[in-house]
Amino acid sequence: MLDPKKRTQHTRGLGMQPEIRTEVPPASTETSADHPRDSRSNEVKSQRSSPAASSIRRVRKGQGNKLTAMLQVRNERGRYLEEVLDDLSEFVDEIVIVDDASTDGTPDICRSYPKVVRLEILEKPLFAEEWRLRNALWQAAVSTSPDWLLSVDADELYSPEAKEAIRNLINQEHADWIAFRFYDMWGGRTHYRDDELWSLHRGHTASLVRYMPDYPYFYPQQNHHVPRLPLSCSVLPGIRTDLKVQHLGWAGSLEDRVRKYLRYKRIDPNGEWGSLEHYESILDPEPRLVPWKEEH
């Protein structure tokens, strides 16, 4: 199999180090000029310690990546979950959901979507220990062998441009996360909020990450405002795009916003996990709103 006489004669010069810059032929090609065994050698004794290994899984794939969306949900009936799942079903391959002890039948909604390949229902809620909830979702998602994971909240909609671009974004071998611009839609879907405290869209939020099974993924062990992706993703190379995502969490009625304001004040009365000023701004009677434009 490794008869050197079958290989192309070549000279690597004095260094003859592994040619890092040269193309590598397929493993099955026995006339390899870049095979580590030097072609001029007449040695035929085997240098192997074991039979040829089977195909080695590559940590990154340039094509054929499976895209899996992962969501944590809780009492989503009557909100945006169905719209979000409809939307995701258009452009992802699979969906994994962890239901945080809903009491309104949210799991039934999830079950009705064929792309939901895994639904874990927690008996006791973990929302007071957010990192545990994030971790439970991560573990559920990676157990389905994804190539890429899209972390989606049950009130986020990817723009048509983002949905169109996402396959090209993941079918490459140089970046391990993708960031988007998230817009806080305010009091409807025609405007987003834009001021000092509401400026998520001015920066980038990573929500799409390559899953590499050997890499140590972990979330910071904090109870609130845990990042949607494991902290260890942040040190991998990534891509920041201008593709848009609508966050509908503030797009509902004033009553909805007041309810959320009261919930934040109850969970974090001293601003330990977030900014009190930010919480107060939820009730700003005259927020600065900018008309939403789909195209970018």
Add this chain to the structure above:
Amino acid sequence: MDKPESIPEIVEETTPKEDNRELPPFRYILFPRKGGWSTFPYPDIAALLAAEGEVFYVSSQGRSDEMPPAISVVTLTEADVLLQQNRTAAVIAHPYWLTAVHSLHPKISIVLLPEPAGDEADSPLWESCISRLVGAADLIGTSSETRYMKLAFQGVRAVWLGGEDKAPAGSIHKNDLEIPLRDYELLFLHALRQTTAEAPDTITPLQCSMRADYYRQLRSKTGPHETISFLLAAYEYLLDDSRAAASLKEAFTHAIMNGRSDCVHSHYRFLSAIHAKAGEVESALQVYGISAGNEQERHHYEQLCRWLEAGEIELVQAELLRLNDDYGAALGILDALGGETARHWKFRIYRETGCVEDALALVHAADIQDRSSRRDYQELSGTAMALRGERHGAVRQFLEAAMENEEALARIVEMELLDHAVQQLLGEVP
């Protein structure tokens, strides 16, 4: 808690071939840095050498008042004569002595690496001379723990000349005088005796074990820490301690939490060496693949995957170790593997680690058929000749190499710079 390692009692090192008790003491010829005795980087080690044998200090200037009486001053010419005699070792305390000392062909070469003074570290000559000095040394002492660790990875006999414990760890006697020794001095003494007796190195692993104990204790006091846990992992790795992977992962986690954006390369990649050394080559390769941060590295990862698929387990293992600077373990694997590819890879490691003569010895006539290879060979030959003191031959090789690539002329300039540096080291010019 683990039982701390202890330094063995001082006994003469002997080999089956040699009985040191019947032999005269060694002579040590010190090749200092410029500025006279007061700038000698390791006076405590010089005192140790004086307790072990005769010590000579090479200088064109007379002895200074502060120089210990046990040390004699000799000229470079006198040093040349002394080094021709048996049981005489060169002790080089500045890298710019490189060619001047090696051209005297010392039988034993001990390097005491100084910390760079002034702008020395900015010169490319500094590191390249250290590399070649280390490549030809029998024993190396350094006050830099970072340097020590690098040397330990390289698989050379090295002693870290530092430590937290200032209490005497032992003593030696000289002229009815008891000289207390700190732990590192005692370690150096053992290493010195093993070197001169051509005995196997037991001191480098012993000191690594002591450093691992130290960092383990420090970690237990401070808790997990990106640097402490990393250093612990590195020493555990050198000692083949299976705890290295856990220590490394802990270091990586804390580096991330501290916002170190480059820690995939600086911390995580080392896990590939840990797996490779443990024989978990596929896991090692996947870690390397994750840490491959540019096109060249990603291509190399793909190449390694294909080699592994072709069953070249040892070659991939050796390459992953080399990529993590563990030249010592990589060479061990390639030595055991044998064959043409292993020869080529050993050549590269020897060249990278400044082992010029070892590299040259691996070159076959068939390797230098094309112009580029011939030029590389001429440059390597010239470097070896310069080290041997064959100046004319070296210049000729460099000039011939320069016909293909003018950069080879830099080697001639380097020779002139080192000539001038030696004059400074001797105190002949400011």
